[in-house]
Amino acid sequence: MEKAEILGPAGNLSSLKAAVDAGADVVYLGFNDSTNARNFEGLNFTEDDLREGIEYLRGKGKKFYLAINTFPQASNFKDWENSVDKAVTLGADALILANTGVLKYASEKYPTTRLHLSVQASASNYEAINFYKKHFNIKRVILPRVLTTGEIRTISENTDVELEAFILGGLCINIEGRCYLSSYVTGASTNTEGACSPSRFVDFSPTDGGGMTISLNKITLNRLSAGEKSPYPTCCKGRYLTSDGELSYAMEEPESLNALSLIPDLIEAGVSALKIEGRQRTKSYVGTVTGILREAVDSYYVNPASFAVKKEWTEKTRETFEGTSSTLGSYAGK
């Protein structure tokens, strides 16, 4: 049985090395521009950085996938074509694409290059996945985080496209690619600019008593008391008042995905690649969680029936979660 692939995120060279050293089979990354969905300041790869990274990972027999997974508009379609050309020239083992215009370009110009359908394409059922296969010959889909393991099994039974699923890290509560909360509040679109709630719109104001008010483009998203932690401020993780005056995390608690306990379910449902979210995170996060996932996946294959999550994995994972709790997201039920 071929083992499920482990994908580590890298937003810079040191994270790439950390992922490789900790046992990732593949590092996924993007260029430092708006052609990828983690376009944050100071993050991602110039061509020179990437060349050095490629040399490092090739030396260890590892692969890299290039995410070119945002949506170009009128004036800048050429930039996405250039990114595709650059990725192919650099020898990417796969391109992760979302936009049909870009998929068409890549599939026609580079018919032998392996194309993966980005989570940003929102393909959450086998009819949609097979549609993308028919038109763009995709080999793999990254599944939106809206599915149960049972639903993933149904998809797997009805397509021969490989399935990749998120297992650890930050969690979008709304289906990826169809969420405009960031652009509604800031004008910065996750789909077109590649960044949800960019830091230029975020304000952290200390309050009396050691707390903090967090706002996004002048909209208050949260008021933290002294010592209270919160993840990076996005609209979905804000506290809001409902009509009855109650203040709550109306969309999502500050929580991160930890589906290590579902490794058997996911693999047995047909998932062949497990992905760690967090190209914007530090090398220490990347190294830690990649190492945990490596150990967990290897232990599954030693004896699938007796797989158990080690307490140590849970504790170490929680430490990386920026004070948030862990959740199974939609995997265990809606």
Next chain:
Amino acid sequence: MRDKMELTLGPILFEWERSEVLDFYKAALTLPVDTVYIGEVVCVKKRSLTIKDIETIGKDLEQAGKKVVLSTLAIVSNEEELELVRELSKLGFSIEANDASALKIAKDAGRTIFAGPHIKTYNKHDAFFLESIGVKNICLPVELPKESIKDIAQNTNLKYEVFAFGKIPLAFSWRCYTERTYGLSKSECAWHCKDHPEGIDLRADTKENGKKAAPIFTINGTSILSGKNLSLLEFTEDLRDTKVDALRISPQYKDTGEVIKIFRDKINGKINYKDSSERLQALIKKPLTNGYYNDKAGMEFLEINDILNV
């Protein structure tokens, strides 16, 4: 000379009582709209209408001279949801696909295909692709600015529609946000959405001039809508020049018919932009948004005098 701008009545995104939905479509028979979208975009668990009801309403609207299109789900994640798309595709009306699955299912069923606002048509290459698979009409994503709309519409030969009035559908989840306010999950659905025909307001924890803030978002079942209504009333001529063919009025619980009449009068040149905006403001009595069209944050409202030389 191009035809006059069309008006369409979008699918009802909220859940209303069955009698209210039936009355709403009865009223639509005589409203000055060219196309009516029925169907279901938000949630497979809604119960006001059966497939049979949708067929009957569709036929009545066709009898009254309207074009009828059935909208489909924005998230399709299981067999039950695929089945709803298949059932709607069997009825014989045109289909508005909001997911790639519906593009395929509607084509296999031989239907005329519309690409809905949740199909991500961001550039003319997307439109070329959709045209190549037989799509006839595209409702563009809600966040597109004028320049992008223009580039797509002017470089392709499809018909284009934009979301022009109503709370903007901003996000869709596997989670039911409405049931969450009752401490329940989606699989424990107790049909609370019917108790919130306008959704549930979400406000930021702040005060504006001493008063509580205007709603920023609206919870509506598994979807999040904008807190304010979008209105592109002031831009009807501008949109026509941009080569947009139709404006979508998204049904709200109150005053949808009146909103349509104001848009129709404006398009027909019976009232100017100033009088029409005053009529709309008097009706809605709440702040509006037009930020997306003007390449700003979606929640913003720009005065037309600041944008166009009128």
